[in-house]
Amino acid sequence: MPQDEPPPPAYRPAFEAALRLLARVSEDMAALGYARPVLVGGGAAEYYSASALMTGDIDLCSPLQDALEAVMRDHGFVRPSGPGMATRGWIHPEYGLGFEIVASVPMDGAVDRDHIFLVEGMEKGAAFSIISVEDLIADRMGQYASGSAPEMRGQARILFALHPDADLLYLEKRIRTETFDAYGIEALKA
Incomplete structure (x- = not known):
């Protein structure tokens, strides 16, 4: 695309x-x-x-x-x-x-x-x-969920806020995959 x-x-x-x-x-x-x-x-x-x-x-x-x-x-x-x-x-x-x-x-x-x-x-x-920005956000959340990079949740939130047109269904799926189901899109809004 x-x-x-x-x-x-x-x-x-x-x-x-x-x-x-x-x-x-x-x-x-x-x-x-x-x-x-x-x-x-x-x-x-x-x-x-x-x-x-x-x-x-x-x-x-x-x-x-x-x-x-x-x-x-x-x-x-x-x-x-x-x-x-x-x-x-x-x-x-x-x-x-x-x-x-x-x-x-x-x-x-x-x-x-x-x-x-x-x-x-x-x-x-x-x-x-x-x-994609969705995969990048999921990557950042995966790093955050690992406990080794707490600042990555902040990056994920910034990227999410800058891209309101993100594919939310794909993003939810990818965050859940990268965080072993510990987080979803709601973690970006909290």
Whole structure:
């Protein structure tokens, strides 16, 4: 399902530049006949909140890690090295945000393919894929329910408030799945 409208100009400049770069990388993956990586995590939260929630990195899912990393290198990404440097992700020296391939599929395969969207308009002739806001909210609630990230309920509430047009039936199902039935939509309203 394409999202044809360009994003609002409210994104912070570094994040908007990272999205444009992601679109170019994604377009190159598609040109090679591969699936586009899917934006998840904090980058998806920043996208859906127009930078009200900010991230320090861009988390991606791709079953083709080697191919994606080769395309990223072609776009100038480097793997940080040296004392005190994280080595799991990639950095583009010009933009400063880290990019990391966190999984082969979003949310262990629990995301319905119809809920992965193509975002066009960030970069002329290029697009990137992103999980739905419903799946992102469910992910945040799952992290909250685990007890390891209490701040994630706040993020879920913000995203829910910003997206009153969310598919409530799908959202309820996904929150219940991610929280092992401990929470539903009501937890976003309380």
